[in-house]
Amino acid sequence: MEFPEELKYTEEHEWVLIEEEIVTIGITDYAQDSLGDIVFVELPEVGAILEAGKPFGVVESVKAVSDIYSPVSGEVVEINEELVGAPEVINTSPYEDGWMIKVKLSDTAQLDDLLDAEEYQEFIEEEV
Amino acid sequence: MRVGTSGLSLNEKLIFEHSDPGRTGYSLPKLDVPAAKLQEDLVREEVKGFPELSEVDVVRHFTRLSTWNYGVDSGFYPLGSCTMKYNPKVNETVARLPGFAWAHPATPPHLAQGALALMFALQEALAEISGFDAVTLVPAAGAHGELAGMLMIRAWHEAQGRPRTKVLIPDTAHGTNPATAALCGYDVVPVSSDGILTAETVRAAMDEDVAALMITNPNTLGLFESEIVEICEAVHEKGGMVYCDGANLNALLGIARPGDMGIDVMHFNLHKTFSTPHGGGGPGAGPVGVVEKLVPFLPAPWVVREGESYRLDEERPQSIGRLRAFHGNFGILVRAWAYIRTLGAEGLRHATEMAVLNANYIRARLEGTYHLPHTRRSLHEVVFSDRDLEGDCHTLDLAKRLIDYGYHPPTIYFPLVVKGAIMIEPTETESMEVLDEFCDAMLAIAREAREEPHKVKEAPRLTRVSRLDETAAARKPRLRWEEG
Amino acid sequence: MRYIPHTEEDVRQMLETIGVGSVEELFETIPEKVRLGRSLEVPRPLSESELLLDFSRLAALNATPATYSSFLGGGAYNHFIPAVVDHLISRSEFYTAYTPYQPEISQGTLQAIFEYQTLICQLTGMDVANASMYDGASACAEGVLMAVRATRRRRILLSRALHPEYRGTVVSYCRYLNLDIVEVPVAADGRTDIEALGSLLDGESAALVVGYPNYFGIVEDLASLAQRVHGTGALLVAAVQEPVALGLLKSPGELGADIVVGEGQSFGIPPAFGGPYLGFFAARQKDVRSMPGRLVGETVDREGRRGFVLTLSTREQHIRREKATSNICSNEGLCALMATIFLSLLGKKGIRELAEQNFSKAAYARQKIGAVKGFSLPFGAPCFNEFVVESAEPVGEVLRRLENDGILGGIPLGKDYPEMGNRFLVCVTEQNARQEIDALAASLGEGGAM
Structure with missing residues (x-):
């Protein structure tokens, strides 16, 4: 299982790529593996305002369903349209082709609460 | 004797694929009042796609479908929490x-x-x-x-x-x-x-x-x-x-x-x-x-x-x-x-007593081979887990293999508090012989998982269809038949 | 006890294997203080022959279309059921099976449900239908809840011409969900009052629910209602209490309904004093994930053969728990099978002919009754196989008089519509021969002469 160094992570198993004031969000390799074959993703619309800690979407496998929580507050500027027709991309490429949304941050201080790759890995080992 | 076996199974199309214009399986008396006409703008075209079959076609169709099912009358149906007892004919x-x-x-x-x-x-x-x-x-x-x-x-x-x-x-x-x-x-x-x-x-x-x-x-x-x-x-x-x-x-x-x-x-x-x-x-x-x-x-x-x-x-x-x-x-x-x-007071109590006896009997026969996460006295059902199942076989595999042995599987993966739960409720209407045959099958599958796990992982093999692709069904849902 | 196979010797052996001395010991975890300690007081047990006799006597106390000419409808209908239906559903592989959770040994049930879903879609003109709900009324309530989810609005408009028990059920289901339920009045012609609707609809309205046909048997102008409702972003829910009408009437889907619910009892299910019946539920493709209830979908097995499975189950209570689209678990599977067999027998031509006969018989009865002195037909809009009759003589007396002539003449409307104390609802189906209708009119006429 991979946890790229350049990403930040949350305890709800989302990853965050920070590029100045725009962040990209998806779910981790661990999350996709625990869910199994993903069959459906529900994403917000472009322009939606997200609040840190609140769910912004849903990801479903055949027998499980999970809310996706936003690690940051801000406005959705882009969504990965491809996932709607091909949700399996999240299984095959969780960190690249399987990205979900891009958000324009309203509060950069929230980024300080995120875990780095090593901390996240420790966290999931404890959870197991 | 092992209950599960293969036999001739008849294929059957969807009812719509049988349809032949002009057939019908229904008769009405001749209209004995003047035919009335509803105003034109309220009236639909014919019901597009509705099937047209004779009575014989319909009878064969559903009779064949019925043979693809397993019911309490077919055999042992130990689905936990569902109390699949015999349904009296009277x-x-x-x-x-x-x-x-x-x-x-x-x-x-x-x-x-x-x-x-x-x-x-x-x-x-x-x-x-x-x-x-x-x-x-x-x-x-x-x-x-x-x-x-x-x-x-x-x-x-x-x-x-x-x-x-x-x-x-x-x-x-x-x-x-x-x-x-x-x-x-x-x-x-x-x-x-x-x-x-x-x-x-x-x-x-x-x-x-x-x-x-x-x-x-x-x-x-x-x-x-x-x-x-x-x-x-x-x-x-x-x-x-x-x-x-x-x-x-x-x-x-x-x-x-x-x-x-x-x-x-x-x-x-x-x-x-x-x-x-x-x-x-x-x-x-x-x-x-x-x-x-x-x-x-x-x-x-x-x-x-x-x-x-x-x-x-x-x-x-x-x-x-x-x-x-x-x-x-x-x-x-x-x-x-x-x-x-039919049962009366005594019969109702007897039903409960035998249901509890049956569950405890299965428990006694399988405990030791299958992991029992909660060891207090069971009442009408018993919950095992797949912890001790070998050969990388899990609850789902066990369930599917039981089908090959001729049984409806128990309830699986419920309750959620037991990982890989196998929830068995025999009910009172099953005899000791039936329970013994079922327990023998459960023990045989545990042995297979250890020695020939592919048999368990590839099950069921005797059914008309093998394991179905539920992921494909959920990704691109096809929930109705479409013409053409 | 003939349903329990244990012999004394079996019990002895089983106890020995378990390692306890008595059956009593198996109940040791039940504290003494909650033990019953006496026999249950229920009637003495009956042998099979005694049971048949006892139940036959009870059954004989109830009026049926075999003992009375019946013109009762109001959401449950007296339609002919071909012998084939009962024979096929009596295949115990169907009726003694559980929900098809193990698809490899449930393909019969699953394919039949897939066919049922298709038939309901074809009939209603909708894209997707679920595997069934309890009945028309509860399906109607679930339709309302789905409209609330889909629109995220909280106001529900119920036509007063919607079946009163469907309205009541919607009110009960919504009671503690902080929704605002408003009644839309009935116009003089018996349809939902579209002018009044205009003043009640607003940007907070989630849905309008109307009967199609409505409780008075009247064919609502769904297209105009849909246009009004969609203008404010609300949804139109059509509730079909007599689905035979869909053999003749334009489908609700074609006319712009967003959700179609209804009662499938007319399709091969006996009236059985109120149940079990069959709630059907259909919607648009885009809303499939917010539908309540089970769905069957087509897929393939490992060898690529066609097969069917329960699908999209993440909507349901066993997975999504408190966020599920409904709490429904057991549905009315066998009744859905009855409807599937019934509709397969009827086919394209049968459903149209059945609908036309119902319509023609009711039209004949309307004309006969309308001509009887002291009786009139208050509503002018077109109706299907039911209609409202107004009486100069008190309704209770009219119906009692008919009863003495061996006729169950209709349902008095005063209980549910206090403003209609002098009206009753008459239903005529293909089961009512012309002589029965003539006898009804004649019997009504006898009162007028007094």
Whole structure:
């Protein structure tokens, strides 16, 4: 299982790529593996305002369903349209082709609460 | 002799693929009044895609489909929490008596006294069996009964001046419980039980915002909640109510009554405990028993006796109102009453005793090979896990392999508190020989998992289809046939 | 006891294997203080022959179309059921099976449900249908809840011409969900009052629910209602209490309904004093994930053969728990099978002919009754197989008089519509021969002469 160094992570198993004031969000390799074959993703619309800690979407496998929580507050500027027709991309490429949304941050201080790759890995080992 | 074998199985298209223009399987008398014409703009074209078949085509079609199914009449069906007991044939016969099957629900009560008398007698008998003060027969299924019960609890709290906000649900509960609580506008607070709920846990979780505790007793691990009286006291002390999911009543008939334990409301599943068939998913019936203080809130209508006659009472000001059209799943009520009349008091108790004996017998034969996560005495069902299954075989593989041996699998992956749960409920209508053959199959599969795991992982191999691609079905749902 | 196979010797051996001395010991975890300690007080057990006799006597106390000419409808209908239906559903592989959770040994049930879903879609003109709900009324309530989810609005408009028990059920289901339920009045012609609707609809309205046909048997102008409702972003829910009408009437889907619910009892299911019946539920493709209830979908097995499975189950209570689209679990599977067999027998031509006969018989009865002195037909809009009759003589007396002539003449409307104390609802189906209708009119006429 991979946890790229350049990403930040949350305890709800989302990853965050920070590029100045725009962040990209998806779910981790661990999350996709625990869910199994993903069959459906529900994403917000472009322009939606997200609040840190609140769910912004849903990801479903055949027998499980999970809310996706936003690690940051801000406005959705882009969504990965491809996932709607091909949700399996999240299984095959969780960190690249399987990205979900891009958000324009309203509060950069929230980024300080995120875990780095090593901390996240420790966290999931404890959870197991 | 191994029960499972392969045999000739006939293929069959979809009914729509059979269709041949011009055929019909139905006849009407010739129209004996002038043909009337509805104004043109309201009239549709023909129903596009509707099939056209002869009577023989239709009979063969559904007969073939039926052979692809497995029912209680086919063999052992130990589906935990579902109480798949034998469905007596005479019950089917009496439900089809023209005076029951063809009575219209709007028949004036004085011309429906037979139906109303039966309903009243069933209300009384279920109240006696469960220890409640009154029973409603309105709900169509267990979850519908839950809704009725939780609406009554909410209405009662409202009448006290404060609806409260939360409902406590132990982790051994049925999935319907949280969904029902939400439908009544309550927040769900999960309570972890470690197999058996203690009064201490409940007391710690109780406060004056808790409207009710929803409990299943015996619980979904097949264990009796021994502290039930103290649990109910803890809930009542804070002004809450106790709801009991009656799915597992088959463990208690004539032995103990939920109403005597301090429980305030309980639904029955007539299609479990009282032998009415499951019909491939329904219809069932979910009557609800309540304590005295909830009687004013019972849903409409309620059958009452006045002197020698019976009527439907709908004019009860505090009632939670209607939950469906008409009076209940009457055809199912007839079957359940036939079951109670056939068994009588002694028969009901004997059914429970043999159901519990059967579950404990299976447990004794499989314990040691299969991991038993909770070792307290089982009642009507027993829950194993797949922990000790070897060869990278899991609960799902075991279930599919059991099909090859000729059995319907147990309930799997439920309750959620047991990882890889295998939930076995034999019911009282199975003989020792059947249980022995089933246990032999379970032991053989454990051996296969160790020595030839591919046999288990590739199962089922004797069915007309192998494991189906559920992922593809969910990704690109095809929920209807389309022409062309 | 003939349903329990255990011999004394079996019990002895089984106890020995378990390692306990008596059956009583198996119940040791049940505290003494909650034990019953006496026999249950239920009637003495009956042998099979005694049971048949006892139940036959009870059944004989109920009026049926065999003992009375029946013109009762109001959401439950007296339609002919071909012998094939009962024979096929009596295959115990169908009726003694559970919900098809193990698809490899449930393909019969699953394919039949897939066919049922298709038939309901074809009939209603909708894209997707579920595997069934309890009945028309509860399906109607679930339709309302789905409209609330889909629009995220909280106001529900119910036509007063919608079946009163469907309205009552919607009110009960919504009671504690903080929704605002408003009634839309009936116009003079018996349809939902579209002018009044205009003033009640607003940006907070989630849905309008109307009967199609409505409780008075009248064909609502769905297209105009849909246009009004869609103008404010609300949804139109059509509730079909008599689905035979869909053999003749334009489908609700074609006319713009967003959700179609209804009662399938007319399709091969006996009236049985009120149940079990069959709630059907259909919607648009885009809303499939917010539908309640089970769905069957087509897929393939490991060898690529066609097969069917329960699908999209993440909507349901066993997975999504308190966030589920409904709490429904058991549904009315066997009744859905009855409807599937019934509709397969009827086919394209049969459903049209059946609908036309119902319509023609009711039209004949309207004309006959309308001509009887002291009786009139208050509503002018077109109706299907039911209609409202107004009487100069008190309705209770009229119906009692008919009863003495061996006729169940209709359902008095005063209980549900206090303003209609002098009206009753008459239903005529293909089962009512012309002589029965003539006898009804004649019997009504006898009162007028007094």
